[in-house]
Amino acid sequence: MVSINKLKNNKNKIKLGLYIMIIFIIVVILSFIIYYRNNILPVSINNPKDISLEIPVGSSPNKIAAILKEKGLIRNELIFKIALKKNNDEDKLKAGYFTLNTGMSLKEIIAEISKGGENKNVQIFTIPEGYELRHISEKLSDEGLVDKDEFLKLTSDKKYFEDKFSFLKELNEGQSLEGFLFPSTYEVYTNSNEKQIIEKMLLQFERIYKKDIKENMNKMDLSLNEIVTLASIIEREAKRDDERELISAVFLNRLKIDKPLESCATVQYALGERKEVLDSKDTEIQSEYNTYIHTGLPPAPIATPGKKSLVAAVNPADVDYLYFRTKEDGTGAHTFTRTYEEHLNADPNK
Template identity: 55%
Template sequence: MLIILPLVILVLLFGSLFYYKKSLEPMNLKNMTEVSIDIPRGSNVYGIAGILKENGLIKSKLVFECLTIKENKEGRLKAGSYTLNTGMNLREILEELSTGGKDDNIVTFTIPEGYELRQIADKLSEEGLADANKFLKLSADANNFRGKFSFLKEINQNQSLEGYLFPATYEIFVNSTEEQIIEKMLEKFEEVYENDIKDQLKGRNLNDLIILASIVEREGKLDSERPLIAGVFKNRLDKGMKLESCATIQYALGERKEVLSYDDLKIDSVYNTYIHKGLPPTPISSPGLKSIRAVLEPEKTDYLFFRTKDDGSGGHIFSRTYAEHLNSNPKK
């Protein structure tokens, strides 16, 4: 009896080890079949194991539970929609569930750098995520959100949120309101403000920074040129020259014309920097981080002018004097 008991224990031990290793293997590696599953929100490891077992994706609920705990991923399994297959082993399935699947309650949208409020509203409307008019009405007055975001205290009363809805990719719930979407975008700006702007302002005005960054965003096509363009505008401001930015004229016109006429340059608007010195009263677009950093640290230069190259590169020719500027244009 004393000899049999250790043998039984040894058989059970090896049998359990064999069972564990076999349970880690794919269900069917030779004839793989895709299986779509949904993991509901709030599901724990035991509930997830049951879903996987019912859908023929794992051999053992117990082994899945043990492996999840062993790999310290018990609290990292994410809800969502997944497409798995019977050729995946247990570790591959676990990794997939840890990465996260598609949540049918969540949608994503992307706002490109340089978009204006009206463009953001139109894009959200086209994607069925917001009513453009409601969105524009809410974003037309920063006071609607001033109490929730500290940085908004630094911009003028009755100013819109132009420039402060940060361009990025966002995830929102399907039935998010216009107000919730705006708050999500302001939260992103606040994150950028705290991490990249606040300590670099050094007494400078936040609104002035974002205004100039929005112009740099619209004027610059190449990231490498943004600090240089910011340097040109800084030089013009320091010398009391008009900015003469075509981007501000386009904003005043309400359309982005490829070629501006001389009449366009005479438009009666506070955003016409060909007429008025200094910065326009508000940003003209949502600048990205590279344009913001360019204004925080503009390139030191003696250039005062620039114009777009004719080679389609999006680059610019920079000049120190007006005569050089005129000579740089073959169509003058």
């Protein structure tokens, strides 16, 4: 039989071990905090020097950290990357020629690079949310950045880029890049070719996908293609950010009961034009993109969704709505209802 004293000794040893572990953890945390604070300070406060450098277009945070460390502008590459992630500044850094100073703190350096540097060889373009490939090709062609036919050829089939972007392997054979050229503002060299511009946009989609979509896909019974397709419909239907998750829920609820989505946006895509008002003939068009006559999602995205629509697609609101209609108050808001009768009787002005 184990003596009481022995049991007490064992308990005391366990307590002592826990205390030591807690103290160790506290020491480690405090040490890291001190280390972090020291490494975000300027490299040289007493004898600051101006340093010129170039951050090439397409540079990753890792590449930028290496450049800054090589130039003697930051103390530690890892701390620089942690600071970026901590403040969500990873996607804000811009290319160009900069003159920075060794007397600048890490925060000041990040803020300066986020403004963008001088570079006469760089051209900036913006792709809005909800654009289709045809719109993107026209815009880039008008701005003198691409040959429209070459751009459309390269985006017509994922095969041209799937060796470099693994997420494209999840799409259907022969599928185009519709929906996967992420809408954003980009900087490219003026002599960039179509392939380089497309890769830059795919890279931005990949970043958003890995950061905000991939983990949440586990709770969805949908493939990547289906999620982006749903997000593209949300993008085209939603006019307000506060309704994206509600619209996502409506379409997902319809999918669950095998009810046609009846999205006007999909019909517009099938028509090849964005008519303000659809008539009954339009909703009868024979197309696999017509969600009035076909159940389920269309075979592929109908436009390029932004981050908010992508996030809404994998984070639907917890509601049982099956219908929504536009309010006639000029706000772009919708009225959401559960039954067809409620939908028909919904006051468009409330």
